[in-house]
Amino acid sequence: xxxxxxxxxxxxWPDELYDLLRRANVTQFAxxxxxxxxxLIDRSLADPDVHSVALTTEEEGISxxxxxxxxxxxxxxxxQSSGAGNCINMLSLTKGGRFPLLMLISMRGEFxxxxxxxxxxxQAVKPVLEAMGVIVLTASHPGxxxxxxxxxxxxxxxxxxxxxxxxxxxLIGAKKFA
Amino acid sequence: MARPQQLQVNPLPTTILDRRDVxxxxxxxxxxxxxxxxxxxxxxxxxxxxxxxxxVYAMAGAMGAATTMALGLALAQPKKRVLCVTGDGExxxxxxxxxxxxxxxxxxxxxxxxxxxxxxxxxxxxxHTGFGVDLATIAGGCGIPAVLxxxxxxxxxxxxxxxxxxxGLAFILLRVKEGKPLNNGRLMQPSVGRTRFREHLLxxx
Numbered sequence: 001x002x003x004x005x006x007x008x009x010x011x012x013w014p015d016e017l018y019d020l021l022r023r024a025n026v027t028q029f030a031x032x033x034x035x036x037x038x039x040l041i042d043r044s045l046a047d048p049d050v051h052s053v054a055l056t057t058e059e060e061g062i063s064x065x066x067x068x069x070x071x072x073x074x075x076x077x078x079x080q081s082s083g084a085g086n087c088i089n090m091l092s093l094t095k096g097g098r099f100p101l102l103m104l105i106s107m108r109g110e111f112x113x114x115x116x117x118x119x120x121x122x123q124a125v126k127p128v129l130e131a132m133g134v135i136v137l138t139a140s141h142p143g144x145x146x147x148x149x150x151x152x153x154x155x156x157x158x159x160x161x162x163x164x165x166x167x168x169x170x171l172i173g174a175k176k177f178a
Numbered sequence: 179m180a181r182p183q184q185l186q187v188n189p190l191p192t193t194i195l196d197r198r199d200v201x202x203x204x205x206x207x208x209x210x211x212x213x214x215x216x217x218x219x220x221x222x223x224x225x226x227x228x229x230x231x232x233x234v235y236a237m238a239g240a241m242g243a244a245t246t247m248a249l250g251l252a253l254a255q256p257k258k259r260v261l262c263v264t265g266d267g268e269x270x271x272x273x274x275x276x277x278x279x280x281x282x283x284x285x286x287x288x289x290x291x292x293x294x295x296x297x298x299x300x301x302x303x304x305x306h307t308g309f310g311v312d313l314a315t316i317a318g319g320c321g322i323p324a325v326l327x328x329x330x331x332x333x334x335x336x337x338x339x340x341x342x343x344x345x346g347l348a349f350i351l352l353r354v355k356e357g358k359p360l361n362n363g364r365l366m367q368p369s370v371g372r373t374r375f376r377e378h379l380l381x382x383x
Contacts, residue, residue: 028253051253053282056274060246067214067247070235070372071254072380093240093247097368 013145014039020146021076024153026102027051028068028075030061036106036172037078058083062090066099074157078104081166082118084125091132094162101134101162102152111140112174129164140168185310190353191329197292197354200328202227204290204337204352205261209233212251212379216244216264218299219359220292224263226360232378235371236364242272245279245289252284255379259286261341266293266307273316279347280321288341288348289317296356317349324348 018040021029029044030053031037044052055061061077068075079087084105094101108115109122126136135155139148145167152163201223205211208228214235215221221236228234237243248262269276269291279287295308307313318325323346328337340348365371373383 028250051282053249053253053278055246055278057272059242060272060275060278063240063243063247064250066243066372067250067252068254069250070214070247070375070379071212071251072376073250073254075250090240090243093237093243093368096239097372099372 013142015043016146017149018043020149020153022047022050024074024157026074026076028053028065028073029078030055030064030075031078032056032058032061032080032083034078034080034106035175036080036167037104040078040104058086059090062087062094062101065101066093066097069099074100076102076104079106081105081107081109081122081125084129084164085121088128088132091129091134091162095133098160099162100156100160102156103134103162103164104149104167105164106167106172107169108175111169113169114174114177125166134162134164136164136166138166138168140170142171145171182304182306182309187310188312190310190312193295193353193355194330195328195352195354196357197223197294197352198357198360200331200334200352200354201263201292201360203334204328204341204350205263206338206342208261210342211259211261212255213261213263214244214248214251216262216268217241218265219294220244220263220265220268222361222364223292223359225364226362230362230365232374235375237368238364238366239368241268242275244268245272245275248287248289249275249279249282249284252287253282256284256286259288260284262287262289264289264291265298266291266295266305266313267297269313270306270311276317276320276322276349280317283323283347285346288344288350290341290350290352292359293351293353294356298356298359302356312351314349314351317351322347322349325351327351327353329353
């Protein structure tokens with residue numbers, strides 16, 4: 001459970017974000033499931049015009065989206081912060097091949113985290129991605145999600161960069177632990 | 179003390195095929211496909227039999243990338259047939275990719291795993307398949323609809339049919355002896371490979 005429910009309509013940004021990605025002609029949605037991406041995943045599953053690809057590990061998505069680019073398609077890779085570490089060596093392909101990449105990472109192990117297991121990777125996401133040449137942007141408030149992801153789309157698909165947008169727990173809510 | 183042991187369950191037949199003989203026969207005309215070659219032997223072989231063609235994306239790193247890269251390409255280009263050639267070492271590093279690919283079931287993708295039972299590029303150490311791990315059983319268990327093991331030349335016609343005429347996702351385990359792949363050198367710049375592949379396919383980088 002998150003501290004707020006994205007299905008109530010009180011939080012509109014996940015649906016707006018899906019529409020933004022579709023307007024940008026993103027057609028491959030790849031993910032290891034996480035609660036923070038539930039709306040994007042469900043909408044991709046319900047959308048007959050996109051491929052919705054469930055992965056067993058996040059690094060599959062790095063190479064999947066490089067293959068999509070070879071074929072002239074655009075994709076987005078969604079994961080929880082714990083999955084960022086699983087991508088590191090595979091980012092050699094992204095950087096060496098100068099493949100565009102857009103990652104959306106729902107954060108754990110930062111703002112308000114109550115599970116100590118989440119901190120080591122959560123706190124390491126930004127430095128390790130940056131060490132592999134990925135540009136890291138952060139969205140912390142509902143009002144800035146669309147602006148930040150719009151910027152990331154331009155940087156990835158117009159300029160050809162690898163860009164990750166971190167969706168902070170401040171935005172998506174810290175998971176409650178008893 | 180513990181060390182890797184030869185598996186005694188369902189022992190596989192001794193390998194007799196030479197990859198340099200059988201791969202050109204199995205693929206025959208690489209220009210009928212968009213090709214992704216996993217690092218080392220598979221990439222060298224695709225490069226050699228295609229005469230370094232732009233429709234081959236050949237890797238020398240990013241171990242584990244080939245199968246899912248081919249999936250992304252197959253989904254993006256549903257009217258083209260995509261051929262992924264990988265090795266046992268690379269596939270062992272990312273077995274879950276077979277499960278991911280089976281669920282997506284792209285009808286235009288064939289995966290050939292050239293299984294020599296060794297890490298040929300790093301000093302020819304035994305791989306897990308050399309001890310008896312059967313990647314075809316794993317592929318079938320993942321749900322890939324057409325799975326074939328090629329042990330002898332007698333198995334080759336069915337393999338050629340799957341590569342060429344198969345109207346569906348297929349996995350071919352090509353079991354070969356130890357030994358060097360065909361190798362006339364390969365492009366070592368991954369960004370150049372991307373640019374020329376896209377220019378060939380899309381008409382722009």
